[in-house]
Amino acid sequence: MSLRVENLTVRLPLPNGSVVHAASDVSLDVPRGTITALVGESGCGKSILASAVMDQLPAGARRSGSITVTTPQGALDVFAGEPFRGLHAALVPQSAATHLTPVRTARSQLDETITTLGSPRTSDELAVRVGLDPSALDCYPHELSGGMAQRVAVAGALAGDPSVIVADEPTASLDRALTDRVLGLLRECADDGAAVLLITHDLASLVRTGVADRLAVMYASRLMETGPAAEVFDDPWHDYTRDLLGALPSRGLHPLPGSPPQLTDLPDDCVYFLRRPETRQSGGPTALVQVGDRSYRTLREVA
Amino acid sequence: MTTVQAGREERPAGTGQDAGQAGTVPDDAPRPSEGQAPSVQDLRRGRHRDIWAMVGRRLLFIVPVTAAVSAGLFAAAKYSPFDPLVGYLGTRYMTTSDADKAIISEQLGFDRPWYSTYWGWVQDLFGGDLGLSRSFNQPVAQVIGERLPWTLLLAGTALALAVVVALVLGIAAGVRSGGILDRGVTALCVVVQGLPPFVMSLAAIAVFALALGWLPAAGLTDGGADPTVGGVLRHLVLPVVVLAISQVPWLLLAVRESVVTSKGEDFVAGAVSRGIPTPTITRRHIVPTSLAPFVNIVGVRLPELVVGAVLVEEVFSWPGVAGAIVTSARDLDMALLAFLTIGTTVVVMVGSLLADVVVALMDPRVSTDG
Numbered sequence: 001m002s003l004r005v006e007n008l009t010v011r012l013p014l015p016n017g018s019v020v021h022a023a024s025d026v027s028l029d030v031p032r033g034t035i036t037a038l039v040g041e042s043g044c045g046k047s048i049l050a051s052a053v054m055d056q057l058p059a060g061a062r063r064s065g066s067i068t069v070t071t072p073q074g075a076l077d078v079f080a081g082e083p084f085r086g087l088h089a090a091l092v093p094q095s096a097a098t099h100l101t102p103v104r105t106a107r108s109q110l111d112e113t114i115t116t117l118g119s120p121r122t123s124d125e126l127a128v129r130v131g132l133d134p135s136a137l138d139c140y141p142h143e144l145s146g147g148m149a150q151r152v153a154v155a156g157a158l159a160g161d162p163s164v165i166v167a168d169e170p171t172a173s174l175d176r177a178l179t180d181r182v183l184g185l186l187r188e189c190a191d192d193g194a195a196v197l198l199i200t201h202d203l204a205s206l207v208r209t210g211v212a213d214r215l216a217v218m219y220a221s222r223l224m225e226t227g228p229a230a231e232v233f234d235d236p237w238h239d240y241t242r243d244l245l246g247a248l249p250s251r252g253l254h255p256l257p258g259s260p261p262q263l264t265d266l267p268d269d270c271v272y273f274l275r276r277p278e279t280r281q282s283g284g285p286t287a288l289v290q291v292g293d294r295s296y297r298t299l300r301e302v303a
Numbered sequence: 304m305t306t307v308q309a310g311r312e313e314r315p316a317g318t319g320q321d322a323g324q325a326g327t328v329p330d331d332a333p334r335p336s337e338g339q340a341p342s343v344q345d346l347r348r349g350r351h352r353d354i355w356a357m358v359g360r361r362l363l364f365i366v367p368v369t370a371a372v373s374a375g376l377f378a379a380a381k382y383s384p385f386d387p388l389v390g391y392l393g394t395r396y397m398t399t400s401d402a403d404k405a406i407i408s409e410q411l412g413f414d415r416p417w418y419s420t421y422w423g424w425v426q427d428l429f430g431g432d433l434g435l436s437r438s439f440n441q442p443v444a445q446v447i448g449e450r451l452p453w454t455l456l457l458a459g460t461a462l463a464l465a466v467v468v469a470l471v472l473g474i475a476a477g478v479r480s481g482g483i484l485d486r487g488v489t490a491l492c493v494v495v496q497g498l499p500p501f502v503m504s505l506a507a508i509a510v511f512a513l514a515l516g517w518l519p520a521a522g523l524t525d526g527g528a529d530p531t532v533g534g535v536l537r538h539l540v541l542p543v544v545v546l547a548i549s550q551v552p553w554l555l556l557a558v559r560e561s562v563v564t565s566k567g568e569d570f571v572a573g574a575v576s577r578g579i580p581t582p583t584i585t586r587r588h589i590v591p592t593s594l595a596p597f598v599n600i601v602g603v604r605l606p607e608l609v610v611g612a613v614l615v616e617e618v619f620s621w622p623g624v625a626g627a628i629v630t631s632a633r634d635l636d637m638a639l640l641a642f643l644t645i646g647t648t649v650v651v652m653v654g655s656l657l658a659d660v661v662v663a664l665m666d667p668r669v670s671t672d673g
Contacts, residue, residue, distance in 0.1 A: 098570060104588075159577070
């Protein structure tokens with residue numbers, strides 16, 4: 001009942017010959033019963049990780065490394081071609097309404113999911129579980145508000161009682177009250193035993209709600225820092241994490257210098273020094289250093 | 304402030320700006336408006352009312368359009384290079400004296416201004432008299448009564464065949480776009496689109512009627528024989544197939560296009576991530592979403608079918624109304640021509656209305672504002 005990403009590298013060749021570095025040597029563990037938040041600015045490659053876990057990378061993507069979902073029945077390689085979606089790993093997409101077919105009601109699509117997965121649940125039961133009036137399921141997707149659509153999406157993800165739930169920016173278009181509700185729903189899923197990977201750029205909500213158990217910080221396709229969320233928030237070890245947290249309104253609103261790098265044709269190592277030249281953790285060969293249950297990226301010791 | 308914003312966010316999209324009560328709306332209420340929360344049943348009932356309103360509006364709109372089209376037709380006929388006397392007298396035209404021509408012209412009303420002819424026709428029409436067809440020497444009602452069923456048989460069968468072929472091949476090509484079937488079918492469509500229906504008709508006659516002798520070249524029956532079901536069916540094959548083939552390309556390319564578009568949409572990725580198998584995604588997600596734009600195209604391009612039917616009926620000497628359009632236009636047989644023109648106008652408008660109703664029923668997002 002956990003998710004393990006090991007040395008995942010994803011490259012997306014573009015028609016013009018350049019290559020997008022979507023993920024570079026990413027290793028991440030999401031144990032059961034916990035929420036791991038993967039944070040970073042927009043365009044750093046976070047969402048590609050969601051696609052990779054669901055084995056829904058764009059056509060033509062090159063990848064190496066592995067993603068394993070541990071289920072009560074055993075370990076499952078998501079790239080092996082066995083059906084696992086919905087049943088062992090489920091996705092809560094970013095724009096929930098557009099991830100539903102527009103000409104069919106939410107109920108019809110939820111019922112279809114339940115039947116396909118052979119789940120004992122009913123759509124009404126799932127609706128109640130996500131705090132939705134069952135009559136709202138008879139709406140077409142365009143008749144649902146952002147918050148309702150997001151809860152339908154969570155209901156769809158819960159239909160097969162998956163071991164792993166990947167939520168890709170589930171609160172991107174929601175206001176604070178709804179964000180807290182959706183995050184609360186994910187917390188309940190984790191408390192019920194799922195391993196939840198929460199992909200978000202909304203650090204403020206994470207700090208406010210304390211919903212995440214662990215934090216993984218991504219910059220330009222690489223992990224910069226991982227660790228227990230509370231500890232990382234209190235005492236970030238990587239300069240990028242510190243910059244990211246410092247940009248929060250609650251921490252002084254210090255804007256990050258420059259803008260996030262394009263992921264096309266990146267060099268083969270961490271590029272944070274290009275944005276923050278004074279950093280002493282980037283600008284040469286780097287590696288993730290593990291200290292207890294935390295890790296951070298820094299320049300490799302030259303022996 | 305926060306509660307009001309939360310309320311607004313909870314409101315379904317597209318309900319516009321809220322009233323002050325938004326914060327009190329239960330956040331699961333579907334599509335509340337003006338502080339009230341209509342049920343899903345109300346939503347559906349409202350939708351049906353909107354569709355009926357659209358039908359009423361569009362039917363009313365047909366009246367001024369047909370009036371304008373018929374008036375325009377009579378005016379255009381007056382200034383057309385064809386002389387109705389030539390059509391009326393036929394070979395006798397050369398042997399009739401100018402004085403006699405003037406008398407005949409006056410008797411038949413050829414020298415009256417067009418609005419006077421038009422007004423007479425309108426009065427007769429509302430009196431229940433469709434007039435006399437000079438080209439066929441029959442009352443217009445009889446011409447239509449005898450010929451319309453054959454046109455409906457030909458055009459209906461051809462359209463049904465074209466729609467089925469376009470749907471099956473278009474969906475297959477769209478689902479595996481870029482594949483061998485897709486490339487073959489698309490290339491063929493482009494070629495067929497470039498062939499005028501009369502060229503195709505003549506080629507079909509040359510190959511299947513004359514060279515191979517499999518099927519009759521023209522007409523409804525073998526010369527002089529009474530129409531039998533088998534005989535009519537044999538005569539129906541070539542014109543139906545030619546008419547269907549001439550309509551298939553734009554239908555098929557439209558289906559393919561909307562399937563390809565749907566395929567790349569988020570909802571397909573969404574269905575995949577929920578574990579729905581590919582055949583089900585094609586059948587229950589991609590096809591239902593693609594059908595509405597397809598029906599739309601069928602509605603919009605009904606005139607193509609009419610034009611195709613005219614040409615095919617002409618070439619195959621099919622005794623339908625479409626062929627009669629050509630005859631009546633050449634002879635300036637106004638009674639018949641006016642009826643056929645208005646009939647075509649009404650068929651096209653009602654057809655496109657029907658298509659819009661089907662689209663509105665299939666796709667709940669489609670607006671019924673007209």
